Amino acid sequence: MLQRVRSMVITGNGTNCEWEMAHACRLAGSDEVDIVHISELLSGEKRLDDYHFLNLPGGFVDGDDLGSAKANANRLLHVRVRGTEERLYDSLLRFIGEGKLILGVCNGFQLMVKLGLLPGFDGGYGTQTVTLTYNDSGKFEDRWVYLKPDAASPCVFTLGLDGVYLPVRHGEGKLVPGDKAVLKRLHDQNQVVFQYCDESFQEPEMTYPRNPNGSTDAIAGICNETGRLFGLMPHPEAYLHATNHPRWTRETLPEEGQGLQIFRNAVTFIRREF
Template structure:
C-alpha cells in the first residue's frame, strides 16, 4: 500500500480560513488532512514530523495588533514544547530539511516572511529580510485580482500555471524588501512567483486597484530557492468551485473547478513523486 499524503493546517490565535484550506487539501488528493490548534503542538500532543504538507492559513492572527503575524512568528520561534527543552521552530526546521512543503496564505505569508522562512536567500531561514506592511491605500482591501505567474520560478505549486484570478482580503499586504539588492536578488532568482497584473496587458502593474496594496515590483507571492516554501497574499482556498467566482452567474463557461485548487494539486503531485 502506498504511503499516504498527510497535510496539516495550523489553527488558533485568530486564523479563520483553516476549514477552507483543509477542504482544498482534501480536494487536491491528500489522504489525511488534520486541522490542529497551535496549542496542541506546543503541548507536545502533535508533531510536524508526522506530516508532509504544512499549511499556514489566513485570518487575523493575534488580531494583527502587534503587526501582521509578528506575534505568531515570535511564538513559533521561541515557544517551547511542553516537557522538553525544544522549541517548535526545531520541528519547523527539521520539516524544511526533510524537503517537505510549506504554504502560507495571507497572514500565513506574513508569518513566513517575519520568521525569515521567505525569501530565505542562500538557505538562510533565520533572518527576516522582508516584510508585509500597510496597504498604500490606507484601508482593508477585499477584491479579486489578476496575477501573472513567473514560468521560470522554482515554485513547485505553480508548475504549468501562467496566470490566475484570485481574491485578496487584507489590510497589510504590501511586500517590501530590506534593500534594493535583496529585491534584485529575488527577481534574478525568480523567487517573485506571482505579481499583480493588468487584466488587459497581462503585465505586472503598480496601478491601484489592480495592485491593491502597492507591493514593491507588484509582488503578490514569493518562494524560497527550493520552491518548496511558498507564501502569497491572495487566497487560493477561496476559489475552489465555480460558484466562488464573482461572475459565476454571468460567465457560463467557467469550469467547475476553481483556479485556487491548482496550487494544492501541484503540491500533492510533488509530494507523491518526490517525497513519498
C-alpha cells in the same frame, strides 16, 4: 512513491481560513488532512514530523495587535514544546530540511516573512529580509485580482499555471524588500512567483486597484530557492469551485476554481518525491 500524503492546517488565536484550506487539501487528493490547533503542537499532542505538507492559513492571529503575524512569529521562535528543550521553530526547520512543503496564505505569508522562512536566501532561515506592511490605500482591501506567474520560477505549487484570478482580503499586504539587493536577488533567482497584473496577464501592474496594496514591483507571492516554501497574499483556497467566482452567474466558467491547482501541485509533488 508515497502511499499516503498527510497535510496539516494550523489554526488558533484568530485564524479564520482553516476550513477552506483543509477542504482544498482534500479536494487536491491529500489522504489525511488535520486541522491542528497551535496549542496541540506546543503541548506535544501533535507532531509536525508526522506530516508532509504544512498549511499556514489566513486570519487575524492575535488580532494583529503587534503587526501582522508578529506575535505568532515570536511564539514559534521562542516557546518550547512541553516536556522538551525543543522550540516549535526547531521542528519547523527540521521539516524544511527534510524537503517537505509549506504554503502560507495572507497571514500565513506574513508569518513566513516574519520568521525569515521567505525568501530564505542560501537557506539562511531566521533572518528577515522583506516585510509585508500597510496597504497604500490605507484601508482593508477585499477584492479579486489578476496574477501573472513566472514560468521560470522553481515554485512547485504553480506548475502549469498561466494567468490566475484570486481574491485578496488584507490590510497589510504591501511587500517591501529590505534593500535593492534583496529585490534584485528575488528577481534574478526567479523567486517572485506571482505579480499583480491586468486582465491580459501580461505585464505587472502598479496602479490601484489592480495592485491592491502598492506592493514593490507588484509582488503578490514569493518562494524560497527550492520552490518548496511558498507564500502569497491572495487566497487560492477561496476559489476552489466555479460558484466561488464573483461572476459565476454571468460567465461560463470551468467547474474547478483556479486556486485548487496550487494545492493539487503540492500533493502531486509530495506523492512523487517521498
